[in-house]
Amino acid sequence: MPLQQSRPPLPSADKRWKLVNATMRRNGYAGHALIETLHSVQDAFGFLDETSLRFVAASLDLPLSKVFGVATFYHIFMLKPKGRHACVVCTGTACYIKGAGALLEGIQERYGVDPGDTTEDDRLSVLTARCVGACGLAPAVVLDGSMIGKQTSDTLIAQLEELD
Amino acid sequence: MHLEDLADKAAEFRAEEAAVEQEIRVCVAASCQSSGSVEVLAALRQAHPDGDQSCKVKGVGCMGLCSAGPLVAVADKGGELVDSILYRDVTPDDAPDIMGSVRGAPVERLRCPTEQPFFSRQHRIVLENSGIVDPVSFKGYVVAGGYAALLQAIIELTPAEVLHEVTTSGLRGRGGGGYPTGLKWSTVAKMPSGQKYVICNADEGDPGAFMDRAVLESDPHRVLEGMAIAAYAVGANKGFIYVRAEYPLAVERLRTAIRKAKRGGLLGSKIADTEFSFEIEVRLGAGAFVCGEETALMASIEGLRGQPRPRPPYPAESGLWGCPTLINNVETLANIPPIIREGGDWFASIGTERSKGTKVFALAGKIHNTGLIEVPMGTSLRDIIQVIGGGIPEAKAFKAVQTGGPSGGCIPERHLDIPVDYDSLKTLGTMMGSGGMIVMDETSSMVDVARYFMEFCMTESCGKCVPCRAGTQQMYGLLDRVARSQATRADLSLLEELCEVVQATSLCGLGQTAPNPVLSTLRYFRHEYEERLADASARASASRSHQDE
Numbered sequence: 176m177p178l179q180q181s182r183p184p185l186p187s188a189d190k191r192w193k194l195v196n197a198t199m200r201r202n203g204y205a206g207h208a209l210i211e212t213l214h215s216v217q218d219a220f221g222f223l224d225e226t227s228l229r230f231v232a233a234s235l236d237l238p239l240s241k242v243f244g245v246a247t248f249y250h251i252f253m254l255k256p257k258g259r260h261a262c263v264v265c266t267g268t269a270c271y272i273k274g275a276g277a278l279l280e281g282i283q284e285r286y287g288v289d290p291g292d293t294t295e296d297d298r299l300s301v302l303t304a305r306c307v308g309a310c311g312l313a314p315a316v317v318l319d320g321s322m323i324g325k326q327t328s329d330t331l332i333a334q335l336e337e338l339d
Numbered sequence: 340m341h342l343e344d345l346a347d348k349a350a351e352f353r354a355e356e357a358a359v360e361q362e363i364r365v366c367v368a369a370s371c372q373s374s375g376s377v378e379v380l381a382a383l384r385q386a387h388p389d390g391d392q393s394c395k396v397k398g399v400g401c402m403g404l405c406s407a408g409p410l411v412a413v414a415d416k417g418g419e420l421v422d423s424i425l426y427r428d429v430t431p432d433d434a435p436d437i438m439g440s441v442r443g444a445p446v447e448r449l450r451c452p453t454e455q456p457f458f459s460r461q462h463r464i465v466l467e468n469s470g471i472v473d474p475v476s477f478k479g480y481v482v483a484g485g486y487a488a489l490l491q492a493i494i495e496l497t498p499a500e501v502l503h504e505v506t507t508s509g510l511r512g513r514g515g516g517g518y519p520t521g522l523k524w525s526t527v528a529k530m531p532s533g534q535k536y537v538i539c540n541a542d543e544g545d546p547g548a549f550m551d552r553a554v555l556e557s558d559p560h561r562v563l564e565g566m567a568i569a570a571y572a573v574g575a576n577k578g579f580i581y582v583r584a585e586y587p588l589a590v591e592r593l594r595t596a597i598r599k600a601k602r603g604g605l606l607g608s609k610i611a612d613t614e615f616s617f618e619i620e621v622r623l624g625a626g627a628f629v630c631g632e633e634t635a636l637m638a639s640i641e642g643l644r645g646q647p648r649p650r651p652p653y654p655a656e657s658g659l660w661g662c663p664t665l666i667n668n669v670e671t672l673a674n675i676p677p678i679i680r681e682g683g684d685w686f687a688s689i690g691t692e693r694s695k696g697t698k699v700f701a702l703a704g705k706i707h708n709t710g711l712i713e714v715p716m717g718t719s720l721r722d723i724i725q726v727i728g729g730g731i732p733e734a735k736a737f738k739a740v741q742t743g744g745p746s747g748g749c750i751p752e753r754h755l756d757i758p759v760d761y762d763s764l765k766t767l768g769t770m771m772g773s774g775g776m777i778v779m780d781e782t783s784s785m786v787d788v789a790r791y792f793m794e795f796c797m798t799e800s801c802g803k804c805v806p807c808r809a810g811t812q813q814m815y816g817l818l819d820r821v822a823r824s825q826a827t828r829a830d831l832s833l834l835e836e837l838c839e840v841v842q843a844t845s846l847c848g849l850g851q852t853a854p855n856p857v858l859s860t861l862r863y864f865r866h867e868y869e870e871r872l873a874d875a876s877a878r879a880s881a882s883r884s885h886q887d888e
Contacts, residue, residue: 207642214584214623248644248801249625251584267546268741268777269703271791305628305795306546307585310703310775311370311405311710322373 183233186226191219195227199234206237209245213252222253250305258293258300260338262331263317267306270314274327278314279303281328282335299335340604340611342490345481352478356416358392361441364412364423366470367398368556369588370549370710375430376409382431383411386438394441397479400557402470403458405710407451412470413441417483420470421458427451456726457708462689464697465673466713469557474592477599480560486605488676489564493571493615496679501572502528505675507683509695514540514631514668515743515772516848517694517761523665526655527573530663535575537566538659538666540636541582541589544628545744546795548775550699551669553711555582555589558673559596563619565672567606568679570617573665578619581636584626593621628745628799632847633658633666635801646803647847668773670699690716694760702728704777705735714759721755724778735780739863743772745792745799746852748859749785768859770852785864786871789857790818796853807850810841814857824874831868835861 182204185192198215202208212235216227223246232242246252262282266275279290282301286294293300309315312324316331323334340348365371365380383396395416402410402420407427414423426437426449436446453459463469473479480486492501506521527535539562543551555562566578582590597619600606608616622640629635630645637659639645658664674696678686687695694716700723703709707729714723724730724740731737739749748769757763761771779788797811817834820826838854845851861868 205642207640209642210625210639211623211642214625245642245644249627251624251626268744268775268791269547269709271546272704272777272779272783272788304585305544305626305799306548308543308549308552309370309373309405310547310549310701310777311408312373313703313709315373322369324370324373 183230186230192230194219195231196234199231204235206235209235209237209242210249213242213246217252222256224254255293258297260298260319260335261300261302261317262319262335263302263304263307264290265307265309265313265315265317266303267310267313269310270306273313275314277328278316278326278331281332285332285335299338340490342487342494345487345490349481349484352482355478356395359395359416360393361395362412362414362416362418363387363394363396363437363441364399364402364414364470365396366400366402366408366410367474368401368553369586370401370405371408371410372588374408374428378431379409379411379429379434382434383438386434388438394438397473398475399471400469400474401466401553401711403461403466403711404451404708406708407710410451411437413437413445414471417471421453423453425451425453425458455729457710457712457729460722460727461713462697462715463713464677464689465554465670465699466557466711467677468561469553472558474557474559475595477560477596477603480558481603484680485560485676486564486600486603488679489567489571489605490611492568492679493613494611498528498572498574501568501679504678504683505572508674508678508686509683509690509693510671510674510678510686511694511761512668513670513674513698513773515746515770517771520667520671523655523667524569524572526653527575527663527665530656532574534577534660534662535573536659536662536664537570537573537575537578538633538636538640538664539566539578539580539669539672540631540633540666541580541586541669542624542631542636543583543586543669543773544631544799545746545773545775547701547703547741547777548744548773549701550711550774552586552589554669554673554699555586556592559589559592560600561673561676562593562669563596563600563606565667565675566619567610567617568675569665569667569672571615573663575665576616576618578617579622579640579659580619581622581624581630581640583624585624590621590623597621627801628795629801629847629849632849635847636666637664644801646801647849649846670774691758691760693762698759698771698774700774700776702776702778704741705731705780705783706778707732716760717758719756719758720750723759723776724755728778731778731780733780735782738779738781738783739785741769741777741779741788741856742775743770743855744775745795746770746848746855747772748855749779749788749863750859751863768862769855784822785860785867786818786822789860790815790822792856793818793853796849800849800853804844804846804850806841806844807846807853810837810845810850811853813837814841814854818857821868821871824871824878826872826875828872831872
């Protein structure tokens with residue numbers, strides 16, 4: 176009979192670790208729950224840091240290299256913290272045809288950040304997405320989780336300016 | 340639950356709403372939600388006079404014309420979308436007017452005519468409940484006749500009879516490949532009994548395609564029903580739905596639907612007191628386009644990096660955790676309940692000789708009516724774009740329509756009269772794909788479009804095989820030179836040569852089809868490439884003569 180692996184202790188008293196642990200428990204600590212678990216880490220903490228990757232690897236009894244491999248393979252997982260606000264510009268085909276490029280240029284011109292980067296004051300992260308499925312509203316932007324459609328560079332910058 | 344019980348239940352649910360004569364339907368699918376339909380729904384509920392039983396306000400799935408959202412329809416109970424009074428661009432302030440119009444004259448300033456071809460030319464099978472039924476209501480789906488096909492299949496038909504109906508229907512995979520669904524099911528069914536899986540591929544990665552999203556958000560129970568029928572036919576007891584994490588609303592509605600179906604006794608163990616048990620689990624993608632490829636998708640469900648592996652063995656023989664696995668696309672599975680209900684022959688009577696049934700298309704880009712349509716196979720592209728889609732806005736000229744996403748190609752004006760089906764699109768160097776159609780007008784540069792798709796394939800390549808990993812990088816570099824008017828004629832022929840190599844030697848569909856957008860734009864819009872070359876040589880000779888001076 177294989178030895179029952181002892182689970183590692185939670186990295187800190189932070190309650191969010193309990194959420195992560197709950198996801199793993201629900202899946203019986205099976206290795207195939209890795210992606211689900213990483214999703215729940217990112218939902219709770221906003222990004223994946225080394226502590227969380229080590230904790231997940233030890234809990235699911237997976238090599239750290241494999242966990243790191245999965246975390247870096249999928250675009251959705253972030254290894255760096257995001258700024259206070261996230262602006263995701265859709266670059267799907269419909270948005271591309273209708274001028275998503277101009278939105279990104281406008282942001283670059285105003286804030287000097289490229290997709291994937293965060294402004295120096297940690298105020299705004301700029302990201303791109305491969306089609307958010309709102310092609311009827313092209314070009315679409317997801318600003319802090321809510322979708323805003325039919326944007327121009329001017330209307331988008333105006334909304335970004337209003338963020339605190 | 341037996342068929343009679345289901346009928347009783349449906350009658351019971353119907354009786355609860357016997358007093359309702361009119362429905363005010365507000366689209367609560369993602370596109371209308373982002374234009375503010377949730378607020379519209381709340382405002383209408385508030386404006387609804389208390390105690391008025393004859394009029395009901397409810398959220399429904401996608402009505403199709405996404406660019407005019409939020410859409411609100413006032414209809415007779417259970418009535419069709421085309422017979423309703425449809426309002427467009429509704430704001431919460433319009434709620435009292437709409438409520439006041441229920442038994443009086445329509446609010447003309449908000450009217451969106453439903454006699455227009457966009458609505459009247461559609462033939463809805465997959466989307467028959469979409470825009471009519473409340474997507475979060477189990478009762479609503481049962482009243483609309485839902486789950487009767489599942490019970491009919493498991494109680495009255497043998498798995499072989501179900502397979503027969505699906506084979507007769509001539510249904511082909513709606514995910515893009517067009518593989519006959521009946522054949523795929525039979526292969527899995529023939530494998531020795533034991534652990535088998537059914538997977539619903541809801542990783543709709545093609546940019547510009549949102550058909551599956553609409554089906555999942557508008558009618559999630561139908562996908563579950565289709566999966567359960569498939570599981571019965573092939574002998575599986577466990578299913579996974581692999582959904583993109585970019586579709587949070589679809590994920591939420593699927594989870595709700597699974598919970599309610601289980602409580603209703605239509606999923607779980609020993610369904611309808613038979614030996615058939617079936618559980619469904621939702622798995623989230625994590626933003627990798629390659630996971631739409633079936634072997635990569637299975638790797639991702641297993642918690643691994645989403646990298647494809649060589650086939651054979653096909654998933655039907657050795658799939659998820661080495662077990663026989665049936666993988667179907669959302670729209671394919673959504674076609675199953677009506678096929679069981681109406682019979683395979685009925686389905687086969689719609690469409691063309693070799694492509695049966697209807698197809699849902701997502702119209703986007705430079706077109707008047709952006710949104711979702713469902714038309715019989717064989718409808719001409721010109722009909723779809725000029726008549727149903729309403730043509731190109733701002734009096735611009737049509738240039739091309741792109742189908743099949745990054746694996747497809749562009750079709751020019753002179754081929755617009757071909758009927759849309761799997762085979763005719765292939766002869767034009769493109770493919771059906773999952774159903775995204777992106778229309779481009781005269782202002783779009785085809786070289787830029789080809790470069791856009793190559794950039795997409797380059798970043799989405801999983802890196803496992805060399806032709807795709809290195810080839811897409813090199814092709815992108817060459818296309819970039821062309822687009823910047825820095826390419827020579829030798830670059831262009833190198834590009835064409837690379838296209839052939841990558842097509843012939845890549846491991847999976849992503850690499851094999853990555854050159855398609857380049858090849859098809861070269862085939863129909865070669866002059867645009869030539870023009871950029873001419874620029875390049877003119878500039879080169881200018882700088883040479885400059886040096887000579």
